[in-house]
Amino acid sequence: MHYIDCPWCGLRDESEFSYGGPADLIRPTLADDVSDQEWADYLFTRDNPCGEHHERWVHTFGCGQWLRLVRDTLSHKILRVDVLRKKQNIFPNITDERGI
């Protein structure tokens, strides 16, 4: 059971949040030279570490903001909570700010 320290709402129960995938997936540039393997790696292949994991969460039943967590997948200890800022844009090739 996690308690997540939301930067906006304070310490809240895990059930208010939704997990939103690994934090550092970079979408390949939309160009002809993206191989099937690169797409497959982006879509499906995961580090899936036993230990420290950087991941995105959203405070679904709270402020609705996206967060970036560093969490230990074995001990369930939350090591860090950050606001997911625009400079951490996961679609660097898309200029629209809503791309995040």
Add this chain to the structure above:
Amino acid sequence: MSKYSIFSLVKGAADGHMKWPLMWRAPDLKPKYDVVIIGGGGHGLATAYYLAKVYGIRNVAVIEKGWIGGGNTGRNTTIVRSNYYYPESAAIYDFSLRLYEGLSQDLNFNIMLSQRGELTLAQSPEAVEIQQRQVNAMRLNNIDAEYITVAQLAQLEPLLNLSPNSRFPVLGGTLQRRGGTVRHDAVAWGYARAADRLGVDIIQNCEVTGFKRNSLGAIEGVETTKGTVLTSKVGMAVAGHSSVLAARAGFRLPVSSFALQAMVTEPVKPTVNTVVSSLMTGVYISQSDKGELVIGGMLDRFPSYGQRGSFATTEAVLAGILEMFPCFSRLRIMRQWAGIVDYTHDSSPIIGPSPVPGLYLNCGWGGGGFKAIPAGGYCLAHILATGVSHAFAEPFSLDRFRTGALIDEAAAAGIEH
């Protein structure tokens, strides 16, 4: 190693049950094997057994980090069934169920297969339509699925909440009569004993810490906490820890690990006759021979290697059970635990070659690994022995994520399985 029979039982009783032979040896790790299997759960032990029995390869070691059957083989809800939607899935899961049906005789070990029927409730008009469609698809694949009415349900499960006023009113259901439960520990022990009799070395409390590769990158051996073992072929059947071992071999997998919970209540008189599951709430229940109600449900929806599970999910699972059986509200939960299951994006397994020559995979079963133990073991043994995929395993290659030929049981089943 003696064969179990009525005579051995009488002899065992006459000796006061003090002289039963050990079921398997505890051999030292040899320096070299033809095949090394990582993971002494059901899949790993079944692989060793079929390698020795069907393919005649007996110089085999099963290397297990803890004790055999101590991972997901001992943590599941013991359900077996083969009512899958896609033909590829139906073929491999029904192969598995057929092997289970003959397994007690084959292994000379009672796995306590109980084909009490697996029931899936339809709790919305849409669910009725899709389930009828699925039943038709399954019957075309020679799976014994049938659609049943509320009146039939009332006969099968008298305690089931069939009130039209309930939150999710039951409108019908599907039944696979060949589905049911198996004593899960017996599967690990039966395969271990039978494989050991054929010469397989089962090495417990020994962790694989790395892989030895030759100049071409192919497997030369494995490093373990009990020393280095030389081998040219390695089979990996480590479920939730597949990504961890893949990282030690230098590649990544399209797999994420989650905790899947199960729990049992205090024992009661016979109350639940079949395995009852609800797609609407994602929970399922059956009753063990001891009388405990065995309950399972949805995943904890974040990656985890902690074999515990969150209370929020426990609560949601139990709420789903009480929706089906309100009369269980006063029962106490005796034990709760979780297994670490390895999910792929299409909820179908990966059986076949890995990016490392000589290393073969059996992973990605998600929450459905137990029912697939005989088939998973058989197919991994086939590719280890022959170098080519078994016909049932061919659609489940790692390469399908590149080609896009996914077998999307995640969408078809609508439930963790």
